[in-house]
Amino acid sequence: xxxxxxxxxxxxxxxxxxxxxxxxxxxxxxxxxxxxxxxxxxxxxxxxxxxxxxxxxxxxxxxxxxxxxxxxxxxxxxxxxxxxxxxxxxxxxxxxxxxxxxxxxxxxxxxxxxxxxxxxxxxxxxxxxxxxxxxxxxxxxxxxxxxxxxxxxxxxxxxxxxxxxxxxxxxxxxxxxxxxxxxxxxxxxxxxxxxxxxxxxxxxxxxxxxxxxxxxxxxxxxxxxxxxxxxxxxxxxxxxxxxxxxxxxxxxxxxxxxxxxxxxxxxxxxxxxxxxxxxxxxxxxxxxxxxxxxxxxxxxxxxxxxxxxxxxxxxxxxxxxxxxxxxxxxxxxxxxxxxxxxxxxxxxxxxxxxxxxxxx
Amino acid sequence: xxxxxxxxxxxxxxxxxxxxxxxxxxxxxxxxxxxxxxxxxxxxxxxxxxxxxxxxxxxxxxxxxxxxxxxxxxxxxxxxxxxxxxxxxxxxxxxxxxxxxxxxxxxxxxxxxxxxxxxxxxxxxxxxxxxxxxxxxxxxxxxxxxxxxxxxxxxxxxxxxxxxxxxxxxxxxxxxxxxxxxxxxxxxxxxxxxxxxxxxxxxxxxxxxxxxxxxxxxxxxxxxxxxxxxxxxxxxxxxxxxxxxxxxxxxxxxxxxxxxxxxxxxxxxxxxxxxxxxxxxxxxxxxxxxxxxxxxxxxxxxxxxxxxxxxxxxxxxxxxxxxxxxxxxxxxxxxxxxxxxxxxxxxxxxxxxxxxxxxx
Numbered sequence: 001x002x003x004x005x006x007x008x009x010x011x012x013x014x015x016x017x018x019x020x021x022x023x024x025x026x027x028x029x030x031x032x033x034x035x036x037x038x039x040x041x042x043x044x045x046x047x048x049x050x051x052x053x054x055x056x057x058x059x060x061x062x063x064x065x066x067x068x069x070x071x072x073x074x075x076x077x078x079x080x081x082x083x084x085x086x087x088x089x090x091x092x093x094x095x096x097x098x099x100x101x102x103x104x105x106x107x108x109x110x111x112x113x114x115x116x117x118x119x120x121x122x123x124x125x126x127x128x129x130x131x132x133x134x135x136x137x138x139x140x141x142x143x144x145x146x147x148x149x150x151x152x153x154x155x156x157x158x159x160x161x162x163x164x165x166x167x168x169x170x171x172x173x174x175x176x177x178x179x180x181x182x183x184x185x186x187x188x189x190x191x192x193x194x195x196x197x198x199x200x201x202x203x204x205x206x207x208x209x210x211x212x213x214x215x216x217x218x219x220x221x222x223x224x225x226x227x228x229x230x231x232x233x234x235x236x237x238x239x240x241x242x243x244x245x246x247x248x249x250x251x252x253x254x255x256x257x258x259x260x261x262x263x264x265x266x267x268x269x270x271x272x273x274x275x276x277x278x279x280x281x282x283x284x285x286x287x288x289x290x291x292x293x294x295x296x297x298x299x300x301x302x303x304x305x306x307x308x309x310x311x312x313x314x315x316x317x318x319x320x321x322x323x324x325x326x327x328x329x330x331x332x333x334x335x336x337x338x339x340x341x342x343x344x345x346x347x348x349x350x351x352x353x354x355x356x357x358x359x360x
Numbered sequence: 361x362x363x364x365x366x367x368x369x370x371x372x373x374x375x376x377x378x379x380x381x382x383x384x385x386x387x388x389x390x391x392x393x394x395x396x397x398x399x400x401x402x403x404x405x406x407x408x409x410x411x412x413x414x415x416x417x418x419x420x421x422x423x424x425x426x427x428x429x430x431x432x433x434x435x436x437x438x439x440x441x442x443x444x445x446x447x448x449x450x451x452x453x454x455x456x457x458x459x460x461x462x463x464x465x466x467x468x469x470x471x472x473x474x475x476x477x478x479x480x481x482x483x484x485x486x487x488x489x490x491x492x493x494x495x496x497x498x499x500x501x502x503x504x505x506x507x508x509x510x511x512x513x514x515x516x517x518x519x520x521x522x523x524x525x526x527x528x529x530x531x532x533x534x535x536x537x538x539x540x541x542x543x544x545x546x547x548x549x550x551x552x553x554x555x556x557x558x559x560x561x562x563x564x565x566x567x568x569x570x571x572x573x574x575x576x577x578x579x580x581x582x583x584x585x586x587x588x589x590x591x592x593x594x595x596x597x598x599x600x601x602x603x604x605x606x607x608x609x610x611x612x613x614x615x616x617x618x619x620x621x622x623x624x625x626x627x628x629x630x631x632x633x634x635x636x637x638x639x640x641x642x643x644x645x646x647x648x649x650x651x652x653x654x655x656x657x658x659x660x661x662x663x664x665x666x667x668x669x670x671x672x673x674x675x676x677x678x679x680x681x682x683x684x685x686x687x688x689x690x691x692x693x694x695x696x697x698x699x700x701x702x703x704x705x706x707x708x709x710x711x712x713x714x715x716x717x718x719x720x
Contacts, residue, residue, distance in 0.1 A: 001425045007365075009473045037397060037409075044415030049397075055404030055423070061433075063415070065361045067474040071431075073421075106473075108480055109488045113369050113466075114427040119487075120468055127479075127490040128469045129709075132677055154676050154711045170711070173704070316514050317492055344533070346704040346711060349489075351514045351530070 002076040002115035008087055010094055011104040012066035018046030021062055021097045028089050032082075034058055054078050068094065076112070117150070121165055123350045124276075124315035133158075137229045142221040145275070149229045155347040157229045159198050161222070161275055167198050168347035169232035175200040177343040177354045178271060178310050186210040192260075192267040192302065194253045194295070195274035197222035199234025205271075206237060206246055213246040214267075216253040223250070257298035266304040272296075272311035293328045300334050305359055309336075313353035316342050322353055335360040362436040362475035368447055370454055371464040372426035378406030381422055381457045388449050394418055414438050428454065436472070477510070481525055483710045484636075484675035493518075497589050502581040505635070509589045515707040517589045519558050521582070521635055527558050528707035529592035535560040537703040537714045538631060538670050546570040552620075552627040552662065554613045554655070555634035557582035559594025565631075566597060566606055573606040574627075576613040583610070617658035626664040632656075632671035653688045660694050665719055669696075673713035676702050682713055695720040 029036065034050035041047045046062040056078065059071040070090060074083050091107065109130070112119065119133050131152055138149035148160040156169030167174055176182060179201055186208035193201050193215040202215050217223060227238035241248040249256060253274070274295065303309055314321045322340075329338055338357045345352050389396065394410035401407045403424070410418040416438065419431040430450060434443050451467065469490070472479065479490050491512055498509035508520040516529030527534055536542060539561055546568035553561050553575040562575050577583060587598035601608040609616060613634070634655065663669055674681045682700075689696055698717045705712050 001423075001427070003421075003423070003427065003429055005367075007471070007473065011474050035400075037399065039397065039409065039411045039417075040395075041411055041415060041417075042413065047411065047417065049399065049409055051399045051401055051407065053402065055401060057399075057401075057407065057419075057421075059417075059419075061363075061417075063361075063363070063474075067361070067363065069363055069433075069473055073429075104474075104478060106478065106480065108471075109482050109486050111367070111468075111471075111488065113367065113429055114371050114423075114464075118464060118466065120466065122469050125492060126469050127492060128471065129489060130487040132485060132487060132710075170704075344530075344704055344706040349709045350492075351706060 003113040004074050004076055004078075004080070004083075005111040005113055006070075006072040006074075006083070006087055007106075007108050007111075008070040008072075008091055009104075009106045010068040010098055010102055011106075012068070012098060012101045013103050014101055015064055015066045016062060016068070016098060016101065018062040021068065021094065022046060022048070022060070024097045025060065025090065025093060028086065028093060029058065029060075032056075032086055056083070068098070076115070121160065121163070123348070124164075125317035125350060127350075129349050131155075131158075138225040140221045140225060142219050144219050145222075147219070147221055147225055149225050152347065156232055158347055159222070159226060159230060164276060165347060166275070167200060167230070167233060169230055170346045171200075171233070171348075172204075173343055174312075174345045174348075174352070175204050175233075177341065177345070177352075178273060178312055179205055180269075180308065180310055180356065181341060181343075181354075184269070184308070186269065189268035190266070190304075191269045191271065192216070192299075194257075194270070194272045194299065196271070198226045198230050199223070199238040200230075201271055201273055202246060202248070203233065203235045203237040206243075210245060210269075215246065215248045216251055216256050217248060218250070218252050220250050223248070254295065254298070257295070257302060260302045261298060265302060266307065267302055268304050268307045270299045270303050270307065270309045272299060272309065276314070289324065289328060292325075293331060296328060297332050297334075300332055300336060300357070300359065303359060307358070309355075309357040311355050311357070313340065313355050315348075316351040316353050325355075329357065363473040364434050364436055364438075364440070364443075365471040365473055366430075366432040366434075366443070366447055367466075367468050367471075368430040368432075368451055369464075369466045370428040370458060370462055371466075372428065372458060372461045373463050374461055375424055375426045376422060376428070376458060376461065378422040381428065381454065382406060382408070382420070384457045385420065385450065385453055388446065388453060389418065389420075392416070392446055416443075428458070436475070481520065481523070483708070484524075485677035485710060487710075489709050491515075491518075498585040500581045500585060502579050504579050505582075507579070507581055507585055509585050512707065516592055518707055519582070519586060519590060524636060525707060526635070527560060527590070527593060529590055530706045531560075531593070531708075532564075533703055534672075534705040534708075534712070535564050535593070537701065537705070537712075538633060538672055539565055540629075540668065540670055540716065541701060541703075541714075544629070544668070546629065549628040550626070550664075551629045551631065552576070552659075554617075554630070554632045554659065556631070558586040558590050559583070559598040560590075561631055561633055562606060562608070563593065563595045563597040566603075570605060570629075575606065575608045576611055576616050577608060578610070578612050580610050583608070614655065614658070617655070617662060620662045621658060625662060626667065627662055628664050628667045630659045630663050630667065630669045632659060632669065636674070649684065649688060652685075653691060656688060657692050660692055660696060660717070660719065663719060667718070669715075669717040671715050671717070673700065673715050675708075676711040676713050685715075689717065 045064040050058040158168035197217040406422040518528035557577040
């Protein structure tokens with residue numbers, strides 16, 4: 001049983017006295033049988049709370065600097081039309097009472113708290129975002145991470161790992177960006193995919209008939225969820241761990257990369273689709289950045305001299321994180337060059353940076 | 361001076377008694393010198409409010425059905441680190457107290473209420489969305505609408521008309537979609553643009569050397585704002601109302617369309633880029649739908665028999681509105697066919713439907 005939390009705020013061009021606004025509102029609260037408590041704020045404006053039937057709770061604050069805020073909390077199964085009417089009446093009444101002094105009226109969509117389906121998944125740059133999720137289709141706690149697949153009316157099913165939106169069925173733009181934006185020819189090439197458990201990259205690249213694609217994904221439960229619920233992304237490619245031109249190793253990529261380095265194996269393309277904070281069975285470095293650099297260094301070591309390394313970066317707004325990443329690129333055992341592209345991935349609701357890296 | 365509103369919610373697998381949780385938290389509130397009021401909820405769980413220094417206000421609710429909600433309101437210039445610490449301490453303490461019973465912990469980015477820059481602009485399908493707006497660059501109340509241009513770090517400047525996100529400088533995808541998705545050849549053609557005051561369509565279509573583009577935009581103040589602040593969208597095309605291959609009529613499109621119908625003028629392309637609820641100096645129809653149909657009908661009348669009419673629809677989630685629109689298409693004075701496409705417009709943060717309409 002979720003709590004619906006409504007807010008209604010008035011920005012004013014000048015401070016108002018609670019005496020000129022509050023008495024005019026009280027009749028509305030009393031009609032709704034709300035019981036009032038006025039709190040002492042030590043000079044920080046007027047603050048009253050109102051408790052009503054069915055667990056309803058209202059806060060009225062006339063702040064001392066030209067802002068009036070109203071909160072209304074009720075349960076989801078309450079009479080929502082009645083509460084909408086109360087908010088409408090409060091908005092109308094306050095618009096009259098504050099006449100000529102209002103610079104903004106803001107009434108946001110209700111925040112749904114404790115709902116069965118969690119619709120709030122902030123962006124990488126920390127903004128509050130409500131998704132149109134209507135059902136949870138897969139949920140597993142694997143040995144490595146929390147895995148959820150939720151359904152969005154507009155984006156299709158969407159994979160969320162440890163609370164981060166990873167990929168939706170609508171997000172071919174992500175896959176296209178991380179395989180080089182349509183400018184590469186994979187025919188006859190050796191390709192290594194790190195992570196990529198949703199199968200999107202594998203499904204796209206295999207179409208171009210590379211010599212061999214090796215995908216190293218640590219988490220069988222990601223593969224299991226995606227092959228069932230993300231078929232617009234992976235098609236049938238995850239149904240078998242080996243197939244014509246590809247193999248999937250369900251392993252930690254760090255030892256696999258080390259073995260490849262030892263054996264002197266190289267790849268024409270290395271595509272790093274690991275999570276932002278990569279997971280390993282043996283994270284031998286303390287800091288995330290050092291661990292990221294380890295994987296990057298190993299990847300560059302297995303990259304053919306004329307090969308390309310593709311990876312996602314971060315939100316274009318995360319300037320500092322992107323700069324730090326680019327600093328790491330300057331600290332590898334082999335000098336590299338890089339370019340980046342900003343791409344709109346539909347379900348991300350923020351622009352995303354992708355990197356192309358090559359050996360100098 | 362904005363109010364920061366934090367929420368911290370615990371979903372539980374079973375209801376808990378406030379007696380088992382509240383006493384363990386009170387010391388944290390008392391450390392912060394918060395004064396407690398316990399409210400009678402008539403059997404709807406435990407509800408306490410706490411007033412502190414600097415206008416701080418906290419609500420603690422232990423709902424009777426397995427949900428604990430905490431609200432913390434403070435002013436933007438308060439000691440945010442201290443309040444973060446309080447929330448961290450509350451989260452940590454409650455995680456221990458509710459041990460084994462927690463199914464979800466949700467702590468959202470703070471809602472900023474009454475902020476100087478309004479960052480909350482819900483989607484067409486009514487979801488709460490926080491944009492990364494950091495400054496207001498243009499604001500006018502014209503005779504027709506409220507015009508705002510806000511700056512987004514990732515999307516560039518963004519035009520908002522009557523509270524609806526219209527177009528950002530990042531949104532070439534919108535312009536490309538509404539001119540036919542790159543599949544049309546405008547060379548030598550007669551083109552009519554309805555609305556389009558941001559200049560995006562005009563700037564793109566003019567590149568293809570049509571015979572003549574006539575753009576009919578009612579609001580000079582939209583043109584003024586966009587030619588100054590949306591130059592990534594319009595380039596220099598709005599600097600003059602006439603130019604090589606185009607003319608801009610700053611007029612209501614309804615009488616213009618009527619005149620064209622009367623004169624028997626036709627166009628190879630009619631591009632309707634009016635706002636969702638179009639504005640006219642003489643809205644002769646009562647309902648928005650009838651008014652929309654009037655414009656649609658007039659547009660189809662001036663469309664060459666082999667011409668195409670392009671327009672935006674709505675959010676792909678607004679199924680009912682889209683169905684109603686398609687119903688209108690069946691009620692025109694001339695039978696039409698249509699197709700639609702779903703497009704990701706970066707700044708919209710929801711997928712958008714575009715229509716192509718033609719005479720049967």
